[in-house]
Amino acid sequence: MDRRKFLTTTASASAVLALSACNENNRQAIDYSKHPKKHADNKHVNINRNKKTTIKLATSWPAHFPIMGVGVERFAQRVKDISGGSLEVKLYPKNVLVPALAVFDACSSGQIDAFHSGPYYWKGKNSAFSLFSGIPFGFTAEEVNSWMLFGGGLELWREQYAKYNLYPLLGGNTNIQMGGWFRKPIKSLADMQGLKMRIPGLGGEVFSKMGVNPILLPAGEIYTSLERGVIDATEWVGPALDIKMGFYKVAPYYYSGWHEPGSVLELTFNKHSWSKLAFEHQSMLEVASSEMNANMTYEFHAQNIQALQKLKSLDVKLLQFPDEVTEAGKKALISVIAELSAKNKDFAQVYDSIANYLKLSEEWSDASLGYFLNIR
Numbered sequence: 001m002d003r004r005k006f007l008t009t010t011a012s013a014s015a016v017l018a019l020s021a022c023n024e025n026n027r028q029a030i031d032y033s034k035h036p037k038k039h040a041d042n043k044h045v046n047i048n049r050n051k052k053t054t055i056k057l058a059t060s061w062p063a064h065f066p067i068m069g070v071g072v073e074r075f076a077q078r079v080k081d082i083s084g085g086s087l088e089v090k091l092y093p094k095n096v097l098v099p100a101l102a103v104f105d106a107c108s109s110g111q112i113d114a115f116h117s118g119p120y121y122w123k124g125k126n127s128a129f130s131l132f133s134g135i136p137f138g139f140t141a142e143e144v145n146s147w148m149l150f151g152g153g154l155e156l157w158r159e160q161y162a163k164y165n166l167y168p169l170l171g172g173n174t175n176i177q178m179g180g181w182f183r184k185p186i187k188s189l190a191d192m193q194g195l196k197m198r199i200p201g202l203g204g205e206v207f208s209k210m211g212v213n214p215i216l217l218p219a220g221e222i223y224t225s226l227e228r229g230v231i232d233a234t235e236w237v238g239p240a241l242d243i244k245m246g247f248y249k250v251a252p253y254y255y256s257g258w259h260e261p262g263s264v265l266e267l268t269f270n271k272h273s274w275s276k277l278a279f280e281h282q283s284m285l286e287v288a289s290s291e292m293n294a295n296m297t298y299e300f301h302a303q304n305i306q307a308l309q310k311l312k313s314l315d316v317k318l319l320q321f322p323d324e325v326t327e328a329g330k331k332a333l334i335s336v337i338a339e340l341s342a343k344n345k346d347f348a349q350v351y352d353s354i355a356n357y358l359k360l361s362e363e364w365s366d367a368s369l370g371y372f373l374n375i376r
Contacts, residue, residue, distance in 0.1 A: 053281060054088045055273070058107075060100040060117040062220065063093035066244055067299050068265065071172055072116045075267070075292040079284060087281045089114075100218040104268075108164045113273040116171055119157075119266050120201030121216075125164065128346040130201045131354060132157045132168075134263045136333050138354065141173040141262035141297050143361045148264070151357040156350050167274045169289040171267030172296030175304070179257030179321060180235035181226070181247040186255065189324045198222055198234040202336065203259030209332035210325070219245075226250050235259065239311055240303035248316045256320050258329065265296065 057076070061069040076089035092112070094100035103115035104122050120133035132153070134144055147153040148170060161168050180199070186192065193211035204214035215231055225231045227250045235257065236242050248254070267289045274282065312318070321329075341348035 051278075052086055052088065053277065054090055055113045056092065056097070057089050057114040057116065058092040058094075058097050058103045058112045059115065060094050060103055060121070060218070063096075065093075065219075066241060067296060067303065068116075068172065068241075069093065071292055071296045071299070072267075074295070075171075075288050078288045078291065082288065083281065083284050087284060094218070094220075100220075101216075104164075104166075107268060107270050108166055110165075110270050110272065112270070114267065114269045116265065116267050118200075119168075119264060123201060126160065126346055127340045127344050128160055128350045130205075131347065131350045132264060132266075133201055134260055135202050135351075135354065136206050136259045137261070137330060138358060139262050139361070141175045143358070143365075144262045144264055145170065145173065145293070145297075146361070147354065147357045152353055153350075153357075156353060160346055160350075161268065162271060165271045166268050167271045168266050168268040169286065170264065170293040171289055172265035172293050173300070174237050174260070174263045174265065175297055175300040176238070176262060177235065177257050177260040178238050178242065179255035179259065180233050181242070181251035182233040182253040182255065183226070183229075183251045184232070185253045185317075185319065186321060186325060188322055189328050192325065192328075195233055196231045198225070198231050199259070201260070201263075202333075203235070205336045205340075206259065206329055206332045209335055210328050223247065223250070238300065238304045239307035240300060243307050243311055248311065248314060252317055254311070254316050254318055256318070258321075258326065265293075267292070 057072070059069065059072055061072070064070060064073070072091060076091055079087055079089050092098070097112065098106040100117075101121055103112070103117050104125070106112045107115045118133055120130040123130040138144075139147060144153070148157070154168075154170070157168050180197065184191070189210065192207070195212045197207060197212050197214060198217045199207055199212070199214045200216050204216070208214050217225060217231070217234075219236075222231075222234050222236065223245055226234055226247060233251065234247065236245060236247065242248075242254075269285075277285070337351060341351055
């Protein structure tokens with residue numbers, strides 16, 4: 001063989017062998033099945049590891065308050081977990097940083113970055129805000145979530161909150177609420193006249209038309225007010241939370257309700273604070289809030305069905321409002337809607353959206369769920 005050809009062939013073969021060896025080594029270096037420890041070490045890579053962001057979030061609930069308070073605590077932990085620690089939600093339960101019903105103003109002004117509460121508490125700012133929580137004889141939890149996410153409700157809510165430098169996310173739902181605890185039984189519409197009752201939102205407006213004196217109280221003041229006769233009745237949420245509040249000890253008559261069939265809870269941010277967040281952090285907050293929204297709704301149902309059995313064992317009287325009270329409530333709602341729509345174009349705009357969506361939903365529910373529940 002020619003010497004030049006031999007050297008060329010040998011050099012080429014050596015190069016191939018060397019390249020082959022490199023490829024084999026590289027294959028082994030990235031074969032994580034052969035190096036499980038290295039693979040495990042890489043699972044928490046986060047591009048914001050060195051950029052920690054803290055969000056100050058105040059709530060309208062006491063620390064560790066069942067379902068609502070605990071739900072926000074889980075949300076905060078979830079955000080920390082999925083952000084790899086780069087995003088921390090620092091929680092301030094009611095009255096720690098700001099009073100329970102001052103979180104809206106504190107967030108609007110930038111004193112805090114976010115809050116967890118209920119939109120109906122702010123109807124004094126804009127009557128339309130009460131509609132975002134729900135309406136008497138209106139949306140169930142499933143229906144209001146559907147309207148919010150796919151019927152234009154969330155866009156309307158954000159448009160109106162933006163005027164107060166706020167950016168809301170869905171933050172839970174109480175599911176259907178009970179009609180309340182009464183010191184004396186309600187046997188007729190006459191028994192509602194002059195009754196002092198803790199009840200917020202549109203439900204309070206409707207009950208007012210029926211002769212009730214609605215009063216807005218934070219959670220910590222309700223039991224004492226009821227016990228001392230400062231108020232004659234209170235609605236709160238449902239069996240799971242109501243039994244923990246002890247209302248049955250001082251107001252033994254417990255009524256099924258129609259004033260809040262599915263009340264929205266909010267996770268609302270200061271709009272400027274939200275805009276400064278990295279896009280990936282915004283996305284994490286949206287995902288975690290969506291999870292909280294679903295979990296709270298389902299947990300209310302899970303705990304209510306258990307708590308109802310306990311209430312029955314305590315000989316609590318489970319009652320329904322007389323037909324004339326319910327019919328008076330429906331008429332009062334029509335009157336309230338007409339008055340508020342005439343006074344406030346924001347209210348009229350939101351209610352029109354709700355009414356159109358609710359009509360379609362009612363037809364579907366009657367043909368599907370309503371039929372099923374009647375025969376189950």
